[in-house]
Amino acid sequence: MKPPSLASRIAGHLVLVLACAFAVYPVLLVLKKALSPGQQFDLSLSPIPTSITLSHFGDVIGATDPGSGHWLFGRQLANSLLVAGLTTILGVTASCTAAYALSRHRFPGRRSSMGAFLAVQMFPATLLLIPLYVLLDRLGLLNQLLGLTLVYSTTAIPFCVWTLKGYFDTLPRELEEAARIDGAGPFGVFFRVVLPLSRPAIAVTALFSFMTAWNEFILAGTFMSRQESFTLPVLIHQYIGQHDAEWGHFAAGAILVSLPVMALFYALQRHLVSGLTAGGVKG
Amino acid sequence: MTTPEPTARRRPRTALLTTLAALLCGLALAGLGFVRARNAGAERQSRAIAVAEAEQLVAEIASAAHKGGARAALARLEALRAALRASDRIDLLELLPSAGRPFLRRYALLATLQGGSAGAGTPAASPAGASPRKSAHDLAERARSLGHGVAQLVDPDAPSADEAAATPGSPAAPTAPTPTHSRAGRDGSGGPTVRAAALSGSYALVIERLPAVGPAALPGGTLLICALLALAIALLAGLVLSPRVAALVGAIAAAAAIAWTARAGARAVGIPEAETARVLGAVGALAALAIGVLAARGSFARALAALRAHRVAYIYLLPAAATTLLLVGVPFAVGLALGFFDHAHGRYDFVGIDNFVEILSGGGHPFGDPLNFWFTLGVTLLWTFVNVILHVGIGLGLALLLSRPKLRMRGLYRVLLVLPWAVPNYITALIWRGMFQQHHGAVNSLLGALGLSKVAWFSSFSAAFSANVVTNTWLGFPFMMVVSMGALAAIPKELYEAAAVDGASRFTTFSRITMPLLGPALMPAVILGSIWTFNMFNVIYLVSEGRPGGATDILVTEAYRWAFERGDRYGLAAAYATLIFIVLAVYTLLANRGARRREAMLERS
Secondary structure (H helix, E strand, O other): OOOOOHHHHHHHHHHHHHHHHHHHHHHHHHHHHHHOOOOOOOOOOOOOOOOOOOHHHHHHHHOEOOOOOOEHHHHHHHHHHHHHHHHHHHHHHHHHHHHHHHHHOOOOOHHHHHHHHHHOOOOOHHHHHHHHHHHHHHHOOOOOHHHHHHHHHHHHHHHHHHHHHHHHHHOOHHHHHHHHHOOOOHHHHHHHHHHHHOHHHHHHHHHHHHHHHHHOOHHHHHHOOOHHHOOHHHHHHHHHHOOOOOHHHHHHHHHHHHHHHHHHHHHHHHHHHHHHHOOOOOO | OOOOOOHHHOOHHHHHHHHHHHHHHHHHHHHHHHHHHHHHHHHHHHHHHHHHHHHHHHHHHHHHHHHHHHHHHHHHHHHHHHHHHHOOOHHHHHHHHHHOHHHHHHHHHHHHHOOOHHHOOOOOOOHHHHOOOOOHHHHHHHHHHHHHHHHHHHOOOOOOHHHHHOOOOOOOOOOOOOHHHHHHHHHOOOHHHHHHHHHHHHHHHHHHHHHHHHHHOOOHHHHHHHHHHHHHHHHHHHHHOOHHHHHHHHHHHHHHHHHHHHHHHHHHHOOOHHHHHHHHHHHHHHHHHHHHHHHHOOHHHHHHHHHHHOHHHHHHHHHHHHHHHHHHHHHHHHHHHHOOEEEEOOEEEEOOOHHHHHHHOHHHOOOOOOOOHHHHHHHHHHHHHHHHHHHHHHHHHHHHHHOOOOOOOHHHHHHHHHHHHHOOHHHHHHHHHHHOOOOOOHHHHHHHHOOOOOOOOOOOHHHHHHHHHHHHHHHHHHHHHHHHHHHHHOOOHHHHHHHHHOOOOHHHHHHHHHHHHHHHHHHHHHHHHHHHHHOOHHHHHHHHOOOOOOOOOOHHHHHHHHHHOOOOOHHHHHHHHHHHHHHHHHHHHHHHHHHHHHHHHHHHO
């Protein structure tokens, strides 16, 4: 393709800059809110704070439980990390194997299980809240991080399965056949050939699973009854869930919660594109 | 590979043994289920006694509130707590988090009256406790606004003046029936504060309602475990031994276990015997018929033979399938089933298709009314269509720009443009909610700076709808952009070179090479995106809150309101969810079929 003309190149940059401004502006406003004193929601035009304070961050990080005196932020951060980490491991492991079966094996029920993985996304999750609560209660998993982890994993699995299946479809089968001829068993082929080749897709699904668990607060707030077993988003949400919303604290919390995800995005951005859609086109 | 194992090779004695084993297992499981259901019934009863005790305490506080207002109620509450602790009734205090959530919630609300200090030492300790610096004025203001609410909160059955005034279900007061909401609505002035209160109120209500659901809900756990175990045993037996017979017997044993436990469970939770018997009779007859037909056709044998032949594939699939089945499939099935029940005061009555009739006939609301299903469906379809068009349009446009050869600062652009995706979407929704504020919001300030007049974003349908769309576009376009970039990168470069050699114009290249190859690659993302948008709860619920008058509500938020904000109509909400599911399933089928047809046409041409 011949490179575009100068005018069109300038126009392209202009559009991209505008789009970036659109994408970044709200985030800058939150950053400003987090750095300025006061708790009101006075979002004005300029994203540059007039006076800077770190007290909101200090308050959020230093929050303690008024009852037990425990360091709330630390505990909830640990909960969040634990839940999100376990969710990622569980979700990605289960999705990898399932996607591999769907991609490589032709077995009865293949189409319908793929349909089922898509269909479970269609029933509004908010309305599964009550049956899910009852179910977890019966299974004795209510108020336990394990229960939350399981629920998040299943939320993440359908998307991961579809993405990974699409990616596996693009991997040449000849490699696997070669490995088999060299004496590798079905599991050996999977672990030693397929998985190492699929690193981009696995990175993306891991990121997705992590985000699912890291950002969720409705289920976490409902299934957990103690402050100390909440995850971070619940804490953040509580700052505005009160009768007098503390927007400064909320903004600081929002930044703190978003930072790890942003960092992950940045670290994985190379894989993001190839991992997500390599399966789209039969190349 | 798929040829079934010849069953004739098996000796008949093995088949007989398998049959007996499966039968015994089925019966044992059924018995276990029965015992468990009975125990659960007893447990629930003792819990109910404790809850009743707790409710009595609440009633005491309520009467104090009625006589002496919020302060008196608080004093009474503190006295009660002290008494409980003194008399070593820690068990009651401790039991409350699981059994007496309504009590705790009310307690938490009362605690906020004290500016957080009362939250100390209880699990419900509200985050108000995390911010001890509350001015006296603040406190007084909150006490005033809560004063009325408290009496109502401790006694939710007493209708408040607001509820009496608001015509039930009128579009002007869609959120009136919940105390928290009516109070929030009355505060009027402070936008985000009201919203926040409303939000916390709704989630609080979810929590508050749950114990009422628990005991009366369908006997999920026992039923599920028995059915799954029975099925697993039958399948294992079939895997190892004679497939056909074992499958048939195993399935029948499983059906029996299901029926038995369901009946026992239903009796334990107090669903009328006759209702259960009728439903179970119909279900059992259908299941038996299906099993008989399948067995006669040898489907089970074939399925099991396939299972054996593709053992590796099924083992790979098992973890994902099992967890999804358990934690999504089961609640999903319960959700579907709930659509045929009517819920009132913790009791479920089987009403057949009444809920669906009510929804599909518009429930007595004229077509243009936001409460009419068809109106909401129209809004939802418009919402989905506009958003997906914008997501794909913007995402694809930016991807095309970003994939230009020799673009400077490509990496920087990419990082900045993906940023919205990394922000949790409830935070996004709340940020934009603030930016659309009429007086101080950034959007109106921007319009002012451009010399345009300010817009009251949430007082007309088109403005509120646009606000939602802008928010959702912001959070949704990066995904489509990344997908489009991947799809663009996957188009073979040779095609473009060939086109260049042939002297094709840029437009021709785009319309004849890029678009046709991009279509199939984007299809899965578009379908997934449509499903996500169709069910995008957070944006609607947090940004426009359905304003004006519920007009911008989509089906999901409407269903949510029926479940948690308009008198606990779980059955109706479940029916809504079922309809949402049907709409999306039909859409997906059509979209997939269309995509396949286009692909076939492409290959032919």
